Amino acid sequence: MIDMVSNPNYNSSLVMRADVIWDSEEDISAPAATATATPAGTKFEGEDTIPRYVSVKGYTLTRRLVRRFIPRNPLLDGYLCQSCLFYREEGQEGEEDKESEGTGGGGSIVIYLPHASTPISIPFYHPPVEGVAFLHHPSQSTSTAGDSPNYTISIHHLPFPPTSTSTPPTNPNRLPRILHHLLSTLATHGRGLLTGYNKRVHHDQLISRPTLQDTYLRLKAAHSHRLVTSWAESTDPRKHVFEDLLIAAFLIEWWGRLYYHSGQPPEKGKRPWVGFVDVGCGNGVLVDVLRREGWCGWGFDARRRKSWEVLMPTFSTTSTITTTTTTTSSSTSTGEPWLREMLLIPSLLPPSEIDGDNGRNDELRGVDIHNGIFPPHTFLISNHSDQLTGWTPLLAALSNCPFIAIPCCSYNLSGDKFRAPVPSHQTASGSAYAALCAWTENLAERVGWVVEKEVLRIPSTRNVAVLGRRRMAVDTNSAHGGQGDGIEDRVRTVLREEGGGVGWVGKCIGLVKGWGGKCH
16 A cells, blocks of 8 residues: 555556655654645645544554655646545554555555645546545455455545535546546555565666656756647657656756766766767757756767757758768867767778778768767767667777667667577566667676666656766776777777677668668
């Protein structure tokens, strides 16, 4: 039951989460009766946070807490506080915490009391009632000897008292449907616990859920309307915009722990911010949001998108970057486009692959090319960049750049579609995506990264982020980003073991000529 209290989003897609703002198990003294509202000037101004209480005959109150519902769209649905009361049946022995959750030997009740006085003040995601109760008690049927007793769960509700201005509900079936859904969800989770269910996916390993979601709501309010209404692509803006806003929220919070901006006093344990480069930036939304939030950087892709002209009105189809193989900075000078049409042809490739024949060079004449060398400590972003996913940890190691890679489609280092090999620790029945993520992690570890992972809260099944910010060992300095000859040798060894990138330039030519389908 505690899991259901902590995660009201299990019951409604309109709710993002609930924050517990007071718990009797952590603070035995209830908030003062005079402090009935939150301070002025906050987004929760005027909110009633005083715990409610009701007496239930034959039951003893064991715990009280107050939670605050955080809606997914605060502009449409308001915040709401709710008291959650846990009772156990009198005269029953056992651990109080177990009985309060309905796992002890006797009956128990959990009551939800919204901090609202009228149905009209209840947000849509909450049933329009004065209270909801879940009764958990031993059933009349006998259980098998040696087994735990059978229990019955039922749901009850207390309607608001009628007033002279009360009107019948416009949809009389809505409340019974909500109550049935609440009960069936609780029963499903209860059965899962009894059968030993263990959660396989763990979110919020690097950034806490409230921090991430609060930043996302701020970004959503600041940028979503502009981005959705000006969408120039043929794809669904709701998916791409909100997905990139969530990724931006994660990066902003992550970077805030690692860096400080120029002009700010140095902070212990943090580096000065250098900039970011989004390799395979696609529609450019992520670059746009990060820059507007004060994080300098730029992105490039093999093909220009329609959205670039909307996001960057001064964009010119003629790039200011030279057409030779070049190393570009992690920030942009005044007047330079921060979304650029470029191909990535890493300098790590064998000379025969890079130089090719004269005909191949003619195919690339007039095309801007990046050689995969970045200024040290530039943060590399590889967000569903397909062909560039596997290259990201290698190039990051070569230039001493932290990175994030969010794999999507499986491509090897030659740019060919492939099924990533199943690692030894993964069963053969594992998904192709799990194998791709494991392969990306393995590449990073082989070139010396201490890999961190986060399962992002984005509207996509391709939601695993592989991050590298720390090295396994410190090598002597060299010309390549200060990492040392040992790192370059290690990266070249991994590249050779993965096929040497043979055919990469040919795939790049295909992207330029339109043969290659999707582009990085």
